Amino acid sequence: MINKHPLYTPDMLSAEDRARLDKLLEKFEYEADRFLGYPCTRDFDFSPLFPFMFYPLNNVGDPFEDTTFRLNTHDIECEVLEYFREYTEAPKNGFWGYMTNGGTEGNMYGIYLARELHPNGVVYYSEDTHYSVAKILRLLHARNIMIRSLPNGEIDYEDLKETLRIHRDVPPIIFANIGTTMKGAVDNLDKIKAVLNDLAIRDYYIHADAALSGMILPFVKDPQPWNFRSGVDSVSISGHKMIGSPIPCGVVIAKKANVERIARSVEYIGTLDTTLTGSRNAITPLFLWYAIRAQGWEGFRKIILRCFKTADYAITKFKQAGIDAWRNNNSITVVFPRPGPQIMKKWQLAVHGNHAHIITMPHVEERHINAILQDLIDDMKKGNVA
Amino acid sequence: MKQITIISPNRPGVMADISETLAQAGININHIDAETFNESAIIIMNVDNYDRALYELQKFPDLKAVSEDAIVIRIENKPGALAQISTRFKNANINIRSIRFLERDEDYGLVAISTERTEEAMQLVNDVLVA
Numbered sequence: 001m002i003n004k005h006p007l008y009t010p011d012m013l014s015a016e017d018r019a020r021l022d023k024l025l026e027k028f029e030y031e032a033d034r035f036l037g038y039p040c041t042r043d044f045d046f047s048p049l050f051p052f053m054f055y056p057l058n059n060v061g062d063p064f065e066d067t068t069f070r071l072n073t074h075d076i077e078c079e080v081l082e083y084f085r086e087y088t089e090a091p092k093n094g095f096w097g098y099m100t101n102g103g104t105e106g107n108m109y110g111i112y113l114a115r116e117l118h119p120n121g122v123v124y125y126s127e128d129t130h131y132s133v134a135k136i137l138r139l140l141h142a143r144n145i146m147i148r149s150l151p152n153g154e155i156d157y158e159d160l161k162e163t164l165r166i167h168r169d170v171p172p173i174i175f176a177n178i179g180t181t182m183k184g185a186v187d188n189l190d191k192i193k194a195v196l197n198d199l200a201i202r203d204y205y206i207h208a209d210a211a212l213s214g215m216i217l218p219f220v221k222d223p224q225p226w227n228f229r230s231g232v233d234s235v236s237i238s239g240h241k242m243i244g245s246p247i248p249c250g251v252v253i254a255k256k257a258n259v260e261r262i263a264r265s266v267e268y269i270g271t272l273d274t275t276l277t278g279s280r281n282a283i284t285p286l287f288l289w290y291a292i293r294a295q296g297w298e299g300f301r302k303i304i305l306r307c308f309k310t311a312d313y314a315i316t317k318f319k320q321a322g323i324d325a326w327r328n329n330n331s332i333t334v335v336f337p338r339p340g341p342q343i344m345k346k347w348q349l350a351v352h353g354n355h356a357h358i359i360t361m362p363h364v365e366e367r368h369i370n371a372i373l374q375d376l377i378d379d380m381k382k383g384n385v386a
Numbered sequence: 387m388k389q390i391t392i393i394s395p396n397r398p399g400v401m402a403d404i405s406e407t408l409a410q411a412g413i414n415i416n417h418i419d420a421e422t423f424n425e426s427a428i429i430i431m432n433v434d435n436y437d438r439a440l441y442e443l444q445k446f447p448d449l450k451a452v453s454e455d456a457i458v459i460r461i462e463n464k465p466g467a468l469a470q471i472s473t474r475f476k477n478a479n480i481n482i483r484s485i486r487f488l489e490r491d492e493d494y495g496l497v498a499i500s501t502e503r504t505e506e507a508m509q510l511v512n513d514v515l516v517a
Contacts, residue, residue, distance in 0.1 A: 122482075127487050127490070134486070137484065143481070143482065143483055143484065144483075144484045144485070144486075145468075145472070145482065145484070145485040146484075146485055146486040146487050147468075148463075148465065148468070148487070148490070148495075156465055158465035158466065159465040159466060159467075159468065159469070162465060162466035162468075162469035163466075163468060163469045163472060165469065166469050166472045166473050166476055167472065167476070
């Protein structure tokens with residue numbers, strides 16, 4: 001199994017280089033216990049998959065199509081996609097998708113698909129949308145209008161309606177946040193569809209950015225409308241966030257009929273590969289497949305319940321200490337006033353304006369909450385809390 | 387001479403930070419003007435090396451530098467305020483490339499608008515034009 005003639009061996013590195021790697025590992029071990037602000041879990045162990053690292057695997061092309069390059073994990077990828085089809089309630093024989101290198105690629109695919117279907121369309125997205133979407137809109141030359149957000153981070157439906165009313169002659173492409181980056185807010189698809197219906201707009205496209213919440217909402221009792229059953233045309237979900245992976249990854253799921261329509265329009269390039277990239281990661285499908293097979297539906301449900309419990313613990317403790325902490329429904333993002341820079345740095349907190357958040361991912365425990373709370377209390381005594 | 391509009395937190399020393407950074411990069415500021423907008427500052431400047439200046443300004447995570455491709459307006463912070471502005475462009479047959487909020491407080495919002503016809507767009511929103 002192990003390559004007997006590798007081009008690179010540890011003895012080829014200088015002592016200095018080896019020491020550098022050791023130091024880097026030590027740093028990661030230290031920092032990994034102190035990141036509370038970013039939505040990635042560190043609770044995984046994929047070491048049983050290590051032997052796969054000895055092969056030049058590549059998932060180039062459409063995972064559902066045959067390929068002459070056989071060192072791929074397309075079958076595994078398709079199984080992962082089938083799980084996400086179930087999670088997102090996409091039609092069983094009417095979906096298509098592929099594994100991306102993260103949520104942004106999935107969002108780019110969704111907007112690309114929408115723009116191909118509606119070349120004159122205007123993309124509407126809220127103020128609380130992840131900054132990467134602005135880059136995507138620029139890359140795709142997609143016309144776009146930002147809509148106000150409500151204080152809890154949802155799109156302002158009234159502002160959306162008034163803006164759509166002006167541009168009702170061109171198809172809207174709604175970029176819906178299913179869990180905003182800073183506040184975990186879910187744009188209400190029923191309200192958005194009601195706005196479209198009130199304005200008699202029939203031709204539209206909805207893409208859902210469900211980077212984190214796409215692996216939360218399938219497992220809660222009372223999910224907000226967010227998936228294909230609620231009218232989305234495509235959805236992007238990260239793999240490295242809630243499931244966890246040492247390599248960033250994600251999935252994008254879209255309606256097959258839409259994908260086939262744009263496949264016809266790209267025939268001139270001589271391929272039906274409608275994935276955005278060429279070479280694609282073949283290891284990350286193994287990670288997600290392994291995790292999903294090991295945990296199963298019930299396993300993820302329990303993990304997510306634990307995350308909610310930690311979030312509520314944080315809110316209770318913060319409030320007891322006089323810190324105004326809150327979370328949106330079905331969100332594990334705990335929002336609180338922006339602390340001083342030292343706390344932000346120590347706990348790797350994401351901040352925006354006067355707000356900061358901690359995200360109670362599976363690796364976050366009550367001991368972490370207690371520790372950051374103590375730092376916040378000390379910081380407040382110095383007058384550093386916004 | 388091209389213009390750059392900067393939206394920044396209204397913090398002490400921000401003008402000095404910008405001036406110093408641009409000077410270190412060998413960029414001359416030919417004109418600079420600033421006004422406050424509640425908790426923000428709006429800084430409008432003309433420089434002799436426009437592209438390099440935009441690149442250097444990216445080093446400040448709390449600044450938003452708007453290039454001359456976009457105009458900046460101030461609108462009331464209420465639902466539909468932006469729609470009213472959009473109507474003007476629609477009636478004038480000017481296509482909007484993008485509209486985005488740069489800053490928003492309880493009363494007002496600063497909005498960057500990019501269109502295919504910047505000069506005409508500026509005339510259309512002259513009453514709310516910031517830069």
